C-alpha cells in the first residue's frame with residue numbers, strides 16, 4: 001500500500017494523478033487528508049481516504065497502519081514544519097511503514113548563514129531524522145516550482161518590467177507536475193532506498209532570461225530591474241504589499257548564487273528531458 005500525504009494539495013494530488021496514469025490501481029493508494037470534504041473527489045476515484053492532522057500522532061499511527069511506502073509531502077506551516085515531520089516519522093516507525101519518500105528542498109549547502117537556510121532548516125533536520133530512523137528512505141530535493149514564476153514576476157505584460165532582487169543569479173526551476181511524476185516513479189519502482197535526488201532542471205535561468213523569453217513570445221519589450229533587498233522591501237511597503245521575509249530570501253539566495261544547482265536526476269526519473277522554461281512560458285504567455 002502506498003500512502004500520499006498532502007493529498008488535497010497540489011503536489012500530493014499531482015502525484016496521485018501520476019500514480020494512476022502509470023497504472024497503479026486506486027486500491028493500492030491511500031490518501032491522507034485533514035479535511036474529509038476536500039478529499040471527496042479522491043474517494044470517488046476509489047482511493048482510500050484516511051483523516052489525520054500532522055499535529056495528531058495517535059491519528060497518524062492509525063492512518064499509517066498497513067502502509068508499505070509513504071510519500072511525506074513536506075508540511076506547509078514553516079513555524080512547526082519540523083515538529084510535524086517528526087510526528088509523521090514517529091508514527092511511521094510505530095506503524096511499521098517500510099519506506100518513506102520525503103519531498104525536501106534542493107540546495108547547494110547546509111550553511112546556516114545562507115539566505116535559503118530559513119526555508120531549508122526543517123528539510124535538513126528531517127533528512128537527518130530519516131537517516132537515523134531505521135526506515136528505508138528516499139529524499140526528493142525539490143527545486144523551485146516553475147509554476148511560481150508568473151506569480152513572482154506579476155503582470156509583466158502591463159508593467160513591462162520584472163522588478164525582483166535576484167540580480168543576475170540563476171535558478172534551475174522545474175515543473176511541480178514533473179517533480180510529482182518523478183515521485184510517482186519512485187513510489188512504483190525499486191532501488192531507491194537511501195538515495196537522494198535533486199529534482200531541479202538541467203539548466204538554470206536568470207530573470208534576464210525570463211524577461212527575454214517572454215519578450216520573444218509576446219513581442220512586448222520587458223525590462224528586468226533588480227533592486228537591492230532594502231530597496232525592494234521599501235518598494236513593497238510603499239505599494240502596501242506584504243511578503244514573508246522567507247520568500248524574499250528565496251530571491252536573495254538566487255542573487256547570491258545559492259539556487260543554480262542543476263542535475264540530471266529528473267531526466268533519469270522521468271525518462272526524458274524535463275520541460276524547459278521557454279516551453280512553459282510559451283504556453284503561459286501565448287496570445
Ligand SMILES: NC(=O)c1ccc[n+]([C@@H]2O[C@H](COP(=O)([O-])OP(=O)(O)OC[C@H]3O[C@@H](n4cnc5c(N)ncnc54)[C@H](OP(=O)(O)O)[C@@H]3O)[C@@H](O)[C@H]2O)c1
Nearest residue numbers: 006007008009010011034035053054074075076143144145
Ligand atoms: N519547491 C517550491 O517551489 C515550493 C513552492 C511552494 C510550496 N512548496 C512546499 O512544497 C510542499 C507541497 O506543496 P504544495 O504546492 O502541494 O502545497 P499545498 O497545495 O499547500 O498542499 C499542502 C497539503 O498539505 C496538507 N497539510 C497542511 N498542513 C497539514 C497538517 N497539519 N496536517 C495534515 N495535512 C496538512 C494540506 O491540507 P489542506 O488541503 O487541508 O490544507 C494540503 O493537502 C509544501 O511543503 C510547500 O510549502 C514548495
